[in-house]
Each structure stands twice: as C-alpha cells, then as structure tokens.
Amino acid sequence: MVYSYYPGCTLKTKAKDLDRYAKECAKALGFELEEIENWQCCGGVYPLGTDEIASKLSSVRALNEAKVKGQDLVTVCSACHHVIKRTNDDMKNVEDIRTRANNYMELEEPYAGETTVLHYLEVLRDRVGFDVLKEKVVKPLGRKIGAYYGCLLLRPSKIVQFDNPENPTIIEDFIKAIGGEPVIYPYRNECCGGYVSLKEKEMAGKMVDRIMDSAAGMGAEELITACPLCMYNLNKSESANKLPVYYFTELLAEALGLKEEV
C-alpha cells in the first residue's frame, strides 16, 4: 500500500527522527510513504478566523495532490495532522470556504474534501492493525510508558475524529502492541503550553511540570509523543520528576529492531 505523505516543516529539520523512523518502519510493516512533491508548510496552526482562506491553501494543495494520485494522505506531526484534517473538513462541509479556496486554486477539477487524511497512528491501528504490528515486534520494550496526546490530535473531536478526547486509547494500544506497558495519567490530554512557549516560557513550564509530575506519579518511566512542539515543551520541564520523551516512531523502530540500522 502506498500513501501520500506530508512530513511538514519540523520533520525536515528539528524532528528528523520522527520522519525517518516513520518511513523505515513503514517499509518493515509493508506500506510506503510517498512524499508529496513541493509540499508547503501547513502554517503550524489552524487559521484562527473563519474568514481566512489564503492560509488554508497549502493544506488544500497537499490534499488535492493526494486526490490526484488516488492515495490517502498520511501525516505524522500532530500539528500538521490537525491543520490538514480540519482544512479538509472545511473543504468538504463549508461551502463558502470551498468555493473561495477553489477560486484561488484554479484546479482542473475543484477540490471538495475527497481525500482521506490519516495520522500514522491511525494507519497502524486501522490499516496495518495493532495485532499484526505485535507479531512483527522483535524487541518488546517491556517498559512503563506514558502516552502524551496533547491537544492537537484530539480536539475538536467532532472534526478530527481521532479518538475519545477525554479518555483516548490509541497510543496506549500502540504501546501494548510494541510490548510496553501503558501508564494512564490524567494530564495526557492537557495542553503542554503549545504555542505560548515562545513568549510565555514560565507559564509553559508550569504546564509541562504538571504533566511530568502526573505521569511519573502514576509510574511512567518515559513519555512518547507525536508532536515536535510537545517534545520541545516537555523537554523544558524542570520538574524533579522529569521523564525522557521520545517520538512514538522511535520506539516503534526500536521494537521492530530497526533503530540501530536507521
């Protein structure tokens, strides 16, 4: 199975690990990520006003590219996923945005939300299957791992339709599949400080400390995330309980025995 792949800006720079482990593991699991040519940055944040069109166009281009190729579009970064998925929903369901975006784009055939957007974790769950993944694991991790979801993957749940926004299970199921022991802690779906960490470092610090304390208190030995921004913020924690944080793809590679090769 070949998927269109949208890596996003950070996976090409600060989060190269997230990207290359994703691609290598895909091969081992029998699917391929075909990077969209000339993709443009999603903007990192879903446009904040309903009247903004231009800032949605890079997402629409990527979505249309996948549509032309007849492929589903796979993302790894939480922010890219959030922005592209929500833009796709707009193109499908909001007539005004669809019309105006298509007027800008001048595509051969107007784009109307036809592409299916999948997060890499959804590919693992729904296309590969966690049970199949489990069979391919050569090095079960055996560690206590806390899933850190953050906000972008889960909310608004009606549109991103990723998992139960208040009690998600997909990353926990993933952890089980790679032989780890998932640790449930209540702040796994609370914001890491996200976008404000550039200007409000102290405030973001408090938020990640709370996450670390909660996860460590519940017995986690490490955290995994799908988001480079979460990674950055979590690593800024100055809590005495600070845990190491990994991208989920890195642990996937480790469990599949690919980590050293990559």
Next chain:
Amino acid sequence: MSGHLHEDMKSRVIDISGASPHKCMKCGKCSASCPSFDEMDIKPHQFVSYVNNGDIEALMASKSLGKCLSCFACVERCPRDVKPGKIVDAARQMLIRQQGQAMLTPEDVPELLDPEVPQQLLMSAFRRYSR
C-alpha cells in the same frame, strides 16, 4: 464609541470566531477547564459575556489574548457548543489585523530563540501574533 460601532464589532467577532455566545448558560465549564485561567485578566466565561455585552474593545486590550493556548479544552467540554476559545482567537485576530498592533515582530525573535525551538513554533507564533 457609537452604539452602531459596538454592534458592528460584536457581529465581526461572532462572524470571525464562528462561536455562539448567545447559547451560553453561564455554567463556567470553560473556565473550569482552562489551563491558563490564573494567567488571564478576562476569564474564558467572561469572554462570552463581553461579546454578549458588545464590549469588544476590552477584549482586544486583554492580556488573555497572549495567554490562551488554543488548546480547545473549553470548546470540547462546553455543554452548549458556545466555543469560547474561538472568541479569544477572533479577538486576537481583530487586534493584530490593525496597523502596528502585531504581538510579535521579527525583531523580537532572536532573544526568544534557543537551539531547540522547532520550526513549527516560530511558524505558528507568527500566524497567531502578527498579520
């Protein structure tokens, strides 16, 4: 400021945000959910009341605009589908679209940087805080 302009700004906030402030029943679940509550001068539930009262200028002057995380906990948990977080976003948009009102300029960046800052943080910060 004339009443007419008040109404105009109110309807602009509602349009840009896509929020439904009139549906609010003042339960406070947004403020109960907000991770930035203590940092805010105008609290999430008050954002809704300010819009209903047409006092948009006060919102645009609020320091809460820089404290909201857009994490959507308030939007997700609101039992009335009011979407308070989107009102904050819209008020910030109305502010920074004005000449000279950017909350972040390229000159500010060097001192905020550290070697680990991911690209998406800079991207999104500019999206949020400047035109």
Next chain:
Amino acid sequence: MQRVGVFVCHCGSNIAATVDVKKVVEMVSLEPGVVHAEDYQYMCSEAGQARIDAAIKEKGLTGIVVCSCSPRMHEATFRKAAERAGLNPYMVEIANIREHCSWIHKDMEEATKKAVVLARAAIAKVNLNAPLQPGESLVTKRALVIGGGIAGIQTAIDIADAGYEVDIVEKTPSIGGRMSQLDKTFPTLDCSACILTPKMVEAAAHEKITIYTYSEVDKVTGFVGDFTVDIRKKARSIDMNKCTGCGVCQEKCPSKKTPSEFNRGLNTRSAIYTPFAQAIPNVPVIDRDACIKFKTGKCGICEKVCQAGAIDYEQKDEIVTQKYGAIVVATGFDVIKVDQYEEYAYSQSKDVITSLELERIMNAAGPTKGHLERLSDGKHPKEMVFIQCVGSRCSDDKGKSYCSKICCMYTAKHAMLIRDKYPDVNVTVFYIDVRTPGKNFDEFYRRAVEDYGVNYIKGQVGKVAPQPDGSLLVQGVDLIDNKQILKKADMVVLAAAIEPEKDVRRIATMLTASIDTNNFLTESHAKLRPVESPTAGVFLSGVCQGPKDIPETVAQAGAAAVKAIGLLAKDKLLTNPCTAKADELMCNGCSTCANVCPYGAITYETKEINDHGIRETRRVASVNNALCQGCGACTVACPSGAMDLQGFSNRQILAEVDAICR
C-alpha cells in the same frame, strides 16, 4: 344547496388583534350558500354557543363554519353545540384562523386576507358535507399497565380499587422499579423501601390485579376500548406455583460473577437470582446467559437443592393474549451513560460514581451494607464532591437538552444525609443553578447549607484527575469569586441526566403513540391533557412522559388511572364515522389499499355486483368501520379512485383547494 352560517371568533385579542374580523364577516357573507355571518368575542363561551344555537334555529342552517382556533382545541365543543340545536355534528367545519393565521402573522391586511381564504375553503367543504352517524364499539373492562415501578403500581392500584381488572407487565424479575433502588426520599427523608414495599404488597395482593414480571409486551392490535395484546412471559426456569422463595438455590449457585443490575454493577449476583430481598414475586429467575447448566449442560445444583422441585430448565417463553379497554404506559427511566463525559474520569476511577450508585452504597441492603466507603479501597472518604448537570441542559450532541429536574433535590438529600451520618466528611457541591420548585423543596436545600454545612459552589467542574495517591483532583470554577478551584476529593458523585427507558421507543411504536426527540412520550395537550397520549385509549404515567420526582409521579399515576377508569366505565364508545369506504363499482380488487392500511381494517369479499345493469361476480374491498382510523392512506393509494374517506372525500378536499386558489 346548504344553508351555511359562519361564526367568526375574536378569541379576545388572539385573533382580533391581527385579523379584521368585521371584514371577514363581510367577505364570507358573499360566499355561495352563506345565509348568516357574525362575529363574537369568545365563540366557545356559553354566550357564543347560544348565538350559534339561535342562528341554526332561526335561519334554518344546514351547515356551519366556525372561524376560530385549531379544531384540536374546540371542534368537539362546536359539534356538541350544533347537535344540541338539532344539526348533525358532522355538518360543522372549523377554519383555523388562530394557529394557522393570527398567531403566525403580523400584518393585519395580509392576515385578514388569509383568514377569508381559510373561511372560504371551509365553506366550500361544508357545502359538500353530508350528515354522518357514528357507530358503536364495546369496551373491554380491563386495563393494561406497562411497567411495574411506582408509577405503574399506583396506577394499577387506583384502577383496581375502582373495580376493574388490571394487568401489570414488568420486564425485570420484580416490580418496584427505580424507587426500590433508592435509599431515602426527599424532602421528608423517609426510607424509600418503607413506603414502597407496602404498595408493592398491596398491588400483589389485590384481587383485581395480575402481575406479569420478567415479561414484555410483544404485540398490540385493536383500538381504544378493544385492544388485543400479546404478553411474552419470558422463561423464568422456575415453576412459580411450586417455588417457596426459600433462597437456597441462590446461596448454592456456583455462578456468582454476573454484575448485579439492581446494584448498578457495584457487586455481583448469582445466575439464579431475585434482584433484591423484598422482590415481588419472591421467586427467582435463571439468567440463562450466566447459568453453567445452560452454558455447558453440567451443574444442575439448584435443581438438586430445591426442596420444592420448582426448577424447570425446560421452561419456554409463553405468550398470553389478553384484551384490554385501556393501556397505561409507565415505563420509567434510566440514567444516561456517563462515560461519554470522561473529563470526569468515571471509567478511569472507581471512586467517581453516579448518584444512583451512591443510593445503592448508602442503602443498608446495598453492596457496602450502607457504609459510605470508596469502591477502590474500601476507605472512608473525608472529602466528597458532587457535580450537577452531567449531561442535562446540553445542546451538544452528547447530552440532553432538558433539565432532569430531580438532581438538585437528591443531591441536597445526599449531602445532608452524609453530613448527618458522618460529620467528619466535608461535602462540596458544584452547581450551575439550584432548582428547587416544589413544596418544602427550597427549605430542604437551605437546610443542607445552613444546618448541615454543605459547601455549595456556583460553577461547573472541568476535569477530575485521578492522583497517584488514589485521591481525585477536582478542577472547577467558582463563578462568584471568579477563581479556578483545585479540590482534592476522595469520592466524586455525578448527577447524571435521566432519560426514558430504552424500551419505550419499541412500545410507543406498537401503540402508535407519539414520542418526542428525547424519547419522552408526547401528551395529547401539554397543559389540558397531560396524562393522555394523542392515541385514544393510551395513557401516560410517570417519567415516560417527562422528568418527575416521586410525588409528581404518584400524582400523575393517579390522574392516568382516573382517565383510564373514565374510559372503562363506559359500556360502549362512539366510533369515528369518518372512515374509508370503497365504491364497489370502481374497485377492481387489486389489494393495494389493504397493503397500505396500518390498522388491518380492509378485507376483500367476492360478491355479485350490478354494474349499470350488468351483473357479475367481483372481488371488492370492504372496510371494517370499527378498525378504520380514517387516516386516508388507502384513498391516495387506490389506483382506480374507488376509496374515499367519509367526511374528507376527494371532492370535498378538491373543493377546498379550489376555494383557496380562486
């Protein structure tokens, strides 16, 4: 040609403020057949009816049109008035110029024009009306009550006390319903079981009441006064006549892992069980999904230990068919699933519970024998937090739009009982509004605050976070102080919204009773006929109609009983003469009408027809007037135009349309 009189009602200012009634009188006077027209302030009043009476007699009217409110409101009133004046009641037509006109328009000129048009249509129709005579049907003097909670029990007792036979059908193994799960009742704090069990016993002992437990209504046919109902008595696997209720089988049953429905899954029960000690009947059932004998063929311990020889593994479902004159729906409620509000961590912590679960914990016969303790570790809590409106008053797609009505009061009750019994426990209630309309209700809530020191905080909770030490961190807001609150609690209690019992939709469909978007049964008139379904002969008792507390439920149960008794007291009912009729000369016996008839009212007979002098034998449709409800489905389905509805013939309808389009 008819001699038509038109009566235009002002309805105070309801109509007259928007419709120029004088103008309507002037305009309709010009219509063909109209020999009299007048307006009056309240046509439905005694004086108004006297005017109709006088006009009929003085002007020799053969038909009348009343321009007034909806026929649902006063058609019967005006038909009776006409009848008293010697006119056939089916020579009365109503032009609805209130709901269809004055209430929905603002512009007087436009509204007046429309009122004239509506009146014209009615005049055109009445010109073609013919006198109709209602038939009669017999009333079966027996009532069915669906649901054996306090609503059903009270209704059944009241009907039975009036001397009529009543059957209660209850789907669980015992009557008693939700009330049997409660500990104490507000606002007097009397023990629920102490006031309910005597009622249960009274119903069971009543010579006029038959109780079918572990039974469901399978099928309903017929109509008001003459329903036929199939009741499925599910196989209990126990011979009810032999069982002595000794309970040994339940003690010895080795399969004890099934979550107890009665205790809301807080503990388990055996596969052979009675839901609670005071169950009526005190005869267990075997849960065949849990029973080892049914699953593997081995075991049979209950049979061995039963001294009475009452165990019967071969028992099968049994269908009892019974006729009823009236049916009362009393299917009650359940609480919503709160795991859709996982910000409150219900499925992540055993110490987050619903209020109904707390009832079981507080109950001496419950899983903790009435001791207030955490379900996670059995420890006595020191801090308890109650969260109101969980799933009520929501306009999102998860919750209920309505206020569940009972939560404010039962939460005050819980808070007070806990503070009374365990003064060391601090109780905090997060609320949006405290709603206490009811006799001695607000005083009750204030006692919780003033005498028992319950801490009420205005504001909702956003998140309940289970902590590493086993406590729960409640993150809420105090809207009065404008502060976010972080409160450590040992237990959190959710006031979950209530919703109609799931089965009600199936039952409503069988009864052709209407149901609203929240699955509450619709009453015939929200104010004036609150216990009657729009379907004749079907009455509503308890929460199936809308959220209610116990006193309201009992009051409504009595009201439903009175309405049912009023029906059963009649020997005969007049049937609606506006039924379908087949023109035998036009009918070609194609069966289309019988296929669309929802009431099974159409049959076919083969008979000799004289078609303009030609005698031949044909298969033609025949309508049973007792079954036909006059819905008209057959008249539009009939390909040859042979079916017509008396009182609403195709000619009459088209005359109305012509009058409107004129």
